[in-house]
Amino acid sequence: MARRNDLEHKALHLIANTGNQGVLQSELWRNLDASSREGSRIAIKLENKGLVRRERELFSGRWTYRLYPKRQPASINSIVNCPCLMCPDDSRCGAWSTISPNDCEKLTEWILILVQRETNPSGET
């Protein structure tokens, strides 16, 4: 049972890392060092839990499944460069505090970069 759960975790992690491309069920089991029977059972289990999507695909003349993550993995991209992330002054920062987002220079710099990206969208987030 422990092995099954462990494999489930690893499988989900691998599928999450493939993003929109998905991964062939057969490839996945090879990477996990599991048998195909063990593998397809876990794939069905993940599908039943609503974590992955399985789509039939003809590969090298044989029908198999391609697995895609159903939910997008949690992403930190939208705030990754924001100085408020992990700011050491966070607990002292507020609208009416001495340290405030209103006149924080680091935050201003970051906002100006956002403005620059808005005007020149070639530099992606």
Next chain:
Amino acid sequence: MLPLVDDETLVKVAEAFGSEEAVRIIDVLKEVDETTDDQIAAQTGIRLNFVRKILYKLYDHSLVALRRSRDQNTGWFIFHWRLQPDQLEGFILNQKRRVLEKLEIRLRYEENHDFYYCYTIGCKRIPFEEAMELVFRCPTCNKPLMHFDNGKIVNALTKKVEQLRKELGE
């Protein structure tokens, strides 16, 4: 519920902890079930006290878990560390909520104030009320203050706030 986090996000979170060392420590932790700080230090070549400092920082945010055992020979405690990827999603959501809160404060401030600026690099924008008291002279360089259109700032902030609200399902 099984966590859904990719390696790239894991690395970015480690980077958010402010050091390249945190990335290396997380790299070691994600490959093993459990390991000691001694082993991490040996594997990464990072000084033991620095390894511990980063591990405790990660522990403060529940991103790693800790188990303590006693060395039979020396009687000293051995700390066993384990990555908790299931906490990562919660950590990211919390950080997003926190950042959103700050950006909303700033957005309200930008929307509710008129700014004046001397257009000199290094000087600050001054809100109208303050600029009036200063007779529209920059307190830093003494140049005349002119109206500053913050429309683009409001626009960019509004978009970011909307994006975060959407990501948080608000």
